[in-house]
Amino acid sequence: MTDAVYSEARSQGQITRLVLRWLLYLLLFVFALFYLAPLFVMVTTSLKSLEEIRTGDLISLPRQVTFDAWRTAWASACTGIQCEGVRPYFWNSVLIAVPAVLISTLLGAINGYVVAQWRFPGANIFFALMLFGCFIPFQVVLLPMARMLGLMGIAGTIPGLIFVHVIYGLGFTTLFFRNYYVTIPAELTKAAKVDGAGFFRIFWSIFLPLSLPIIVVTVIWQFTQIWNDFLFGVSFSQAGTQPITVALNNIVNSTTGVKEYNVDMAAAIIAGLPTLLVYVVAGKYFIRGLTAGSVKG
Amino acid sequence: MAPILEIQGLYKNYGSTEILKDINVSIDAGDFLVLVGPSGCGKSTLLNCIAGLEPISGGTLSIGGQDMTHVSPKDRDIAMVFQSYALYPTMSVAKNITFGMKVRGVDQQTQDAKLKKVAEQLQIDQLLHRRPGQLSGGQRQRVAMGRALVRDPKLFLFDEPLSNLDAKLRVEMRTEIKALHQNLGATMVYVTHDQIEAMTLATKIVVMKGGVVQQIGTPAEIYNRPANMFVADFMGSPAMNLIPAKAVKNGSGNTIEIEDKTGKPIVLKDTSGRDLPNNVVIGVRPEDISEPGARNGKAQQEADFLVDIVEPAGADTYVVTSLGGRQVTARLHAETTAQPGQHQTLAFDMAKVSYFDPDTGLRLN
Ligand SMILES: Nc1ncnc2c1ncn2[C@@H]1O[C@H](COP(=O)(O)OP(=O)(O)O)[C@@H](O)[C@H]1O
Numbered sequence: 171m172t173d174a175v176y177s178e179a180r181s182q183g184q185i186t187r188l189v190l191r192w193l194l195y196l197l198l199f200v201f202a203l204f205y206l207a208p209l210f211v212m213v214t215t216s217l218k219s220l221e222e223i224r225t226g227d228l229i230s231l232p233r234q235v236t237f238d239a240w241r242t243a244w245a246s247a248c249t250g251i252q253c254e255g256v257r258p259y260f261w262n263s264v265l266i267a268v269p270a271v272l273i274s275t276l277l278g279a280i281n282g283y284v285v286a287q288w289r290f291p292g293a294n295i296f297f298a299l300m301l302f303g304c305f306i307p308f309q310v311v312l313l314p315m316a317r318m319l320g321l322m323g324i325a326g327t328i329p330g331l332i333f334v335h336v337i338y339g340l341g342f343t344t345l346f347f348r349n350y351y352v353t354i355p356a357e358l359t360k361a362a363k364v365d366g367a368g369f370f371r372i373f374w375s376i377f378l379p380l381s382l383p384i385i386v387v388t389v390i391w392q393f394t395q396i397w398n399d400f401l402f403g404v405s406f407s408q409a410g411t412q413p414i415t416v417a418l419n420n421i422v423n424s425t426t427g428v429k430e431y432n433v434d435m436a437a438a439i440i441a442g443l444p445t446l447l448v449y450v451v452a453g454k455y456f457i458r459g460l461t462a463g464s465v466k467g
Numbered sequence: 468m469a470p471i472l473e474i475q476g477l478y479k480n481y482g483s484t485e486i487l488k489d490i491n492v493s494i495d496a497g498d499f500l501v502l503v504g505p506s507g508c509g510k511s512t513l514l515n516c517i518a519g520l521e522p523i524s525g526g527t528l529s530i531g532g533q534d535m536t537h538v539s540p541k542d543r544d545i546a547m548v549f550q551s552y553a554l555y556p557t558m559s560v561a562k563n564i565t566f567g568m569k570v571r572g573v574d575q576q577t578q579d580a581k582l583k584k585v586a587e588q589l590q591i592d593q594l595l596h597r598r599p600g601q602l603s604g605g606q607r608q609r610v611a612m613g614r615a616l617v618r619d620p621k622l623f624l625f626d627e628p629l630s631n632l633d634a635k636l637r638v639e640m641r642t643e644i645k646a647l648h649q650n651l652g653a654t655m656v657y658v659t660h661d662q663i664e665a666m667t668l669a670t671k672i673v674v675m676k677g678g679v680v681q682q683i684g685t686p687a688e689i690y691n692r693p694a695n696m697f698v699a700d701f702m703g704s705p706a707m708n709l710i711p712a713k714a715v716k717n718g719s720g721n722t723i724e725i726e727d728k729t730g731k732p733i734v735l736k737d738t739s740g741r742d743l744p745n746n747v748v749i750g751v752r753p754e755d756i757s758e759p760g761a762r763n764g765k766a767q768q769e770a771d772f773l774v775d776i777v778e779p780a781g782a783d784t785y786v787v788t789s790l791g792g793r794q795v796t797a798r799l800h801a802e803t804t805a806q807p808g809q810h811q812t813l814a815f816d817m818a819k820v821s822y823f824d825p826d827t828g829l830r831l832n
């Protein structure tokens with residue numbers, strides 16, 4: 171091949187590649203629009219007055235921005251007979267999600283550490299059963315769990331909900347940590363044993379400090395699951411202990427007369443904000459944690 | 468004095484697989500014991516059993532005269548260096564070295580003093596604040612040694628500590644470990660699959676194969692009087708020549724006939740007066756086949772050989788011929804005139820020859 175022909179062929183290849191690259195960007199852009207459209211509608215609607223919603227266009231920007239709907243949603247919207255907004259339920263959710271996430275993550279870490287590094291007879295069966303727990307549909311366990319919470323005297327309480335979330339989160343958290351810890355060479359544990367360290371010492375001093383990426387992954391996963399949970403929330407709570415997802419449902423469903431779309435939207439965004447925040451703050455580690463390989467050291 | 472380490476009738480099974488069979492070893496204070504054998508023969512497993520990291524399935528084990536069969540690793544007064552070094556990745560070098568003391572509640576002052584001493588000894592003072600990830604292979608190796616040395620234990624255990632280093636560094640560290648052993652007067656058990664490491668370091672060698680001890684002895688015993696054909700072949704480089712031969716009783720000695728490809732057998736005389744079976748395998752080290760006059764000794768016997776290959780190796784030249792259907796290597800002077808395809812007279816040192824039973828592989832003399 172002569173130089174000219176060669177360079178022509180090469181520039182043609184470059185053009186094709188450029189076109190494909192731009193097609194890809196276009197496609198990604200369209201998808202992004204598609205996914206962001208509902209959020210856009212939610213945000214704009216929540217900033218409009220009812221009057222404007224009734225007369226205006228669904229996708230137009232608010233003519234006059236007002237935060238009334240947000241105030242109402244937060245502090246005075248009616249969920250059934252009470253009209254305190256989502257605020258108390260938001261704090262219920264925090265009180266449920268934060269301890270449940272912390273406890274299930276810690277227990278998952280210990281479980282994963284045991285299964286991966288302290289092989290005991292039956293470890294494989296234990297782990298298989300744990301995995302099986304990940305695939306049980308929650309509907310199946312509602313009744314037995316209700317009975318159990320009753321027996322334990324924590325039915326309808328926030329500790330009860332924490333308990334449920336911890337139990338049903340353990341399968342996943344154990345799986346996450348186990349898969350992370352099996353990549354850590356067994357000689358590390360052996361070295362620490364010879365150094366005189368015991369079970370918990372090795373966990374605290376050697377394994378936990380290595381675990382930041384997988385802790386982030388687990389916390390994001392668990393927080394999203396627990397914060398967004400509706401089924402357990404509606405099944406195992408009572409007045410005063412309901413999480414925000416249940417409150418949101420009640421606000422949207424129980425309005426009589428005019429439907430206050432702006433309040434519904436504001437309440438929905440409030441309900442979604444914490445998970446969004448967790449992703450933004452920790453998302454970088456999320457990807458890193460999911461792809462993290464063995465520990466070089 | 469009681470031996471520092473005494474293993475009696477040790478068995479180790481994983482499930483129904485027997486990994487170690489009837490191991491009996493004992494070493495005295497100051498010994499450098501090397502466990503050597505091919506990969507997968509159970510060396511690491513045995514070391515882990517000594518450390519208490521693996522429970523044993525049978526037998527007893529005592530360290531420093533005390534029964535340790537069921538004692539946990541931390542109470543065995545041992546320190547161990549691992550093949551992968553197993554440094555704690557999130558701790559600095561200093562923390563890695565002092566972790567054991569911290570766990571045992573040693574006061575800060577003692578910790579600092581010991582850390583300083585070990586760091587100087589191993590020349591790693593400059594690295595103390597670094598993480599293991601920021602060290603080269605050789606530096607990691609030193610830190611792993613430091614972590615063991617600082618403990619000042621009754622028994623040091625090393626699991627192939629040099630196998631991850633490049634060839635040059637490996638030789639340097641080998642010398643350094645030997646010097647360390649001499650200076651400390653410490654007792655060490657050292658695992659390797661490298662027979663040269665075993666020969667250079669050990670005061671006592673245990674050769675293993677398939678979980679069974681083949682021979683225990685000093686490097687010289689193992690090298691000069693291998694207990695069976697496996698040991699003969701495994702220890703030494705180039706390996707001992709193992710040549711099938713016929714022995715015929717002849718007065719007070721034996722006539723050894725080796726088939727040569729020229730059709731005329733090579734005949735050697737064994738004058739030791741021992742009884743040999745009709746079929747034997749004779750084992751000769753390459754350096755015990757030399758040019759006539761290169762060595763003195765009354766047991767030199769000469770014969771004529773056809774040279775196949777000449778391999779100069781700097782200090783020596785290896786000459787390969789074929790005898791009894793086997794390649795036979797002789798180690799000659801670098802100045803040898805041997806040429807491939809030509810005949811060469813070589814002398815066997817019959818005083819150094821080993822005889823093996825071709826069926827059992829066991830040594831006969
Ligand atoms: N945890 C284990 N479970 C089952 N078999 C094992 C285990 N550890 C080692 N083995 C087997 O034991 C044998 C000896 O292993 P090892 O002591 O590591 O050999 P070496 O250190 O001599 O190379 C090997 O065949 C290996 O497959």
Ligand SMILES: [Mg+2]
Pocket residue numbers: 510511512627
């Ligand atoms: Mg090994």
